[in-house]
Amino acid sequence: MTDLDFSRRRFLGTTLALGCSAAASPFVTPVTLAVTPGDNRLVVIVLRGAMDGLDVVQPIGDRALRGHRRNLSTGEAGGAHDLDGFFMLHSELSGLMPLWQAGELSFAHAVSTPYRDKRSHFDGQDLLENGGNSPDGGMTPGRDGWLNRMLSLLPGASAQTAYAVGRENLLLLSGDAPASAWSPDSDMALSPQAQLLLNAVYRDDPLFRQAGEAAMTLAAAQDGNAMNPRQAARAAALAGFAAQQLSGQARVAAFSLNGWDTHQNQPGGLAGALKELQTAILTLKQGLGPAWGKTAVLCLTEFGRTVRENGNRGSDHGTGGAAIFAGGALRGQAVHGKWPGLKAGNLYRDRDLMPTADVRGYAAWAMRGLFGIDKGKLDTVLFPGVDLGKDPKLIA
Amino acid sequence: MTPLTSALAAIRFGYGLHPGQRPPDGPQALIAQLRDARNDAAPAGPAVDDRMAMLDANFKARRMRRRNEAGADEAIKEASRALVGTVTEDSRRLVARAVGSEAGFFERLAMFWTDHFAIEAGNRRRAVLTHDMIERAIRPNLTGSFGDLLKAVTKHPAMLVYLNQARSTGPNSIAGKRGKRGLNENLAREVLELHTVGVDAGYTQKDVREFAELLTGLGLDEDGFRFRPQLAEPGAETVLGARYGGGKANVADVDRALEDLALHPQTARHLARKLWVHFIGGVPEPSRIDALARVYLDEGGGLMPLYRALVDEPRAWELPLLKAKLPFDFVVSSLRALGTAPREVTGLNRRQFEAWLTVPMMRMGQPFLEPGGPDGFPEAPEAWITPAGLAARVSWAGALAQERARDRDPREFLETALGPVAPELLRRAVAGAETRHEGVALVLASPEFNRR
Numbered sequence: 001m002t003d004l005d006f007s008r009r010r011f012l013g014t015t016l017a018l019g020c021s022a023a024a025s026p027f028v029t030p031v032t033l034a035v036t037p038g039d040n041r042l043v044v045i046v047l048r049g050a051m052d053g054l055d056v057v058q059p060i061g062d063r064a065l066r067g068h069r070r071n072l073s074t075g076e077a078g079g080a081h082d083l084d085g086f087f088m089l090h091s092e093l094s095g096l097m098p099l100w101q102a103g104e105l106s107f108a109h110a111v112s113t114p115y116r117d118k119r120s121h122f123d124g125q126d127l128l129e130n131g132g133n134s135p136d137g138g139m140t141p142g143r144d145g146w147l148n149r150m151l152s153l154l155p156g157a158s159a160q161t162a163y164a165v166g167r168e169n170l171l172l173l174s175g176d177a178p179a180s181a182w183s184p185d186s187d188m189a190l191s192p193q194a195q196l197l198l199n200a201v202y203r204d205d206p207l208f209r210q211a212g213e214a215a216m217t218l219a220a221a222q223d224g225n226a227m228n229p230r231q232a233a234r235a236a237a238l239a240g241f242a243a244q245q246l247s248g249q250a251r252v253a254a255f256s257l258n259g260w261d262t263h264q265n266q267p268g269g270l271a272g273a274l275k276e277l278q279t280a281i282l283t284l285k286q287g288l289g290p291a292w293g294k295t296a297v298l299c300l301t302e303f304g305r306t307v308r309e310n311g312n313r314g315s316d317h318g319t320g321g322a323a324i325f326a327g328g329a330l331r332g333q334a335v336h337g338k339w340p341g342l343k344a345g346n347l348y349r350d351r352d353l354m355p356t357a358d359v360r361g362y363a364a365w366a367m368r369g370l371f372g373i374d375k376g377k378l379d380t381v382l383f384p385g386v387d388l389g390k391d392p393k394l395i396a
Numbered sequence: 397m398t399p400l401t402s403a404l405a406a407i408r409f410g411y412g413l414h415p416g417q418r419p420p421d422g423p424q425a426l427i428a429q430l431r432d433a434r435n436d437a438a439p440a441g442p443a444v445d446d447r448m449a450m451l452d453a454n455f456k457a458r459r460m461r462r463r464n465e466a467g468a469d470e471a472i473k474e475a476s477r478a479l480v481g482t483v484t485e486d487s488r489r490l491v492a493r494a495v496g497s498e499a500g501f502f503e504r505l506a507m508f509w510t511d512h513f514a515i516e517a518g519n520r521r522r523a524v525l526t527h528d529m530i531e532r533a534i535r536p537n538l539t540g541s542f543g544d545l546l547k548a549v550t551k552h553p554a555m556l557v558y559l560n561q562a563r564s565t566g567p568n569s570i571a572g573k574r575g576k577r578g579l580n581e582n583l584a585r586e587v588l589e590l591h592t593v594g595v596d597a598g599y600t601q602k603d604v605r606e607f608a609e610l611l612t613g614l615g616l617d618e619d620g621f622r623f624r625p626q627l628a629e630p631g632a633e634t635v636l637g638a639r640y641g642g643g644k645a646n647v648a649d650v651d652r653a654l655e656d657l658a659l660h661p662q663t664a665r666h667l668a669r670k671l672w673v674h675f676i677g678g679v680p681e682p683s684r685i686d687a688l689a690r691v692y693l694d695e696g697g698g699l700m701p702l703y704r705a706l707v708d709e710p711r712a713w714e715l716p717l718l719k720a721k722l723p724f725d726f727v728v729s730s731l732r733a734l735g736t737a738p739r740e741v742t743g744l745n746r747r748q749f750e751a752w753l754t755v756p757m758m759r760m761g762q763p764f765l766e767p768g769g770p771d772g773f774p775e776a777p778e779a780w781i782t783p784a785g786l787a788a789r790v791s792w793a794g795a796l797a798q799e800r801a802r803d804r805d806p807r808e809f810l811e812t813a814l815g816p817v818a819p820e821l822l823r824r825a826v827a828g829a830e831t832r833h834e835g836v837a838l839v840l841a842s843p844e845f846n847r848r
Binding site for chain 2: 117118119120121122123137194197198200201202203204205207208211212214215258263264310311312314316317349351
């Protein structure tokens, strides 16, 4: 066997104590992590399925609202909390009100990506994660994610330190900057010799070679605490794992929460999704401890939902929506954006909330605030062609 | 030794080589598998009305508990037992058929269409309807016309429930005028975007809306599908330029629209491209997609001519293997390579079935019959060969080999499993394994075995 290439030996660590044989937790969505220099932390949560911004951050002050919606966005009657006299926060996010009071929570309303009219989840999510500028959902030539492009702008985010955690590749963090994926409950039950042989047979297939190397490196580096998400709620497990890594070397984490596609019985469905989101944010705060003060969490969704309630106490795919920001690094307690109004003539295509700003602008300014990204790179490398608008000064 | 053409036919168009079966030796043999598979197409398991009754009993038992009625706990237990028992048996049968089948191309096509019309049951109980859709809408129709397949799936209770069609109500229908309920666009949008013409076909929001109005009335009763005229939006609807309805609300209008969509040139291209990407892989040349689409349209939307044109493509018989097997395919082909009998799969109890099959598939990234959304599972190899996904494959291969291959000669196993596709590098590595079963695990974990 001497003629086989065993140069991957360095990845195998000492004893190959890889045996975290935790039973798999059902439907763990990926957490993606990256290590960057500096002290600030960024968490991006992709809310898959199109969150109804009008129900989460309810424009109660808009007198046209009630004409469109009877069972949704019910304001005080539904237990919502006043934010600024115009907007109210959905009752299922009550647990975040202390963050609002402390200036650690803010929102952007009437925002969207450039994606228009086709209203496909899949294209919409691809565009959200890719960060491109095409109204029909086409991706930038690199077909990579904007978080990955941001990593490429940070000196010192090296192959040794930048890595990702997850069950699948999150487009948001895939691309040329070094990153690989791992999820908290994998193991490799082979002898050291079989591991060596396996490395050898993966040599000629780049896809298997890279995945295999990362799997072994990260298996060896795993911390046992993170490996048993079975008992915990899914969101708590994801956020807890992210918080643990961010308390160490990692500075960027991303994961997704599903369940926002509320075509039917939205009061029930949205409550469940919001509970998960609240758990995720509060788990991050608790897990990060003092580092929470240097953290910003951006919760973004592919598009909003129809202004008019549909026939099943739900809402259909729309355009403008809301983004949620949390974290101690924020200059919070604000609902950002220019409100377009909900009167009939003010809607997009006579059905959707009119977007008045590009959500990518908020993400771009937040990354500049956190990591000092050069302003000239914001609308070229990060989000080509984006109209940045005025700096909303999300970060304190 | 197996000729390369036979190995490719079994690996690329079936669930891999099996030591007890002669592999198909080329395109004609693959098409013959589909003709011979009539028996495989016969539906199995309880009929749809029995399945609906199980769900109804479960619903009623839960309502009893909410109302604190006596006997509720017993009723819930009883209802759950029936549902979980049925789904477990359906699942075991589905895996066992793929493991034992002599008609691998038929079984692969059954899963292809199941994914094309992807359903997320969301929980194990509701999967009773998904299995019924596979048995009664997909398998009997996958060698006929796409129009018939589309109609059967679109009207199946699993689809009507999953994409919220059963409650969608025309705003001006009898029920709609009473208030409370209204239109739901979900099924209409996904039929256009995912099942037929595809997202880039140039349809508008107005097409979606009018198609949704046309679909109102597709509903359910305790026996399964039922057209409910009182939900149907009155008046004619225009979808992609064609007018439907206008007279008395009628399921025939919906059928006609679905048949027209099935024969739309964009549908032909969409299906041709998906079949190419799924079975051959890589980026197809537009001229090849045009050619396949033309065959489909010339043959009046027949699927057999389309399959025949696909397997006749020269690219289908060339190396390298571009695709990664999905976890389900990887698990099934591993069991086949080890000569597992179907009854060994059906003989697993529920706990064993989960521990050996469904939990590992989930860890490899593919929860059993639960794609992340109506667009089904991804096709790109990069979506599956991730560090976590690959680790789960290696781990399962190691465990399976320890359990079932302690006395195998891994060098012989390599020939059985991969034949002419096995590279020299793998041959030498297998020969260098410390134990027999680790040699077998290396074969199962190799890039060549995980690709097709």
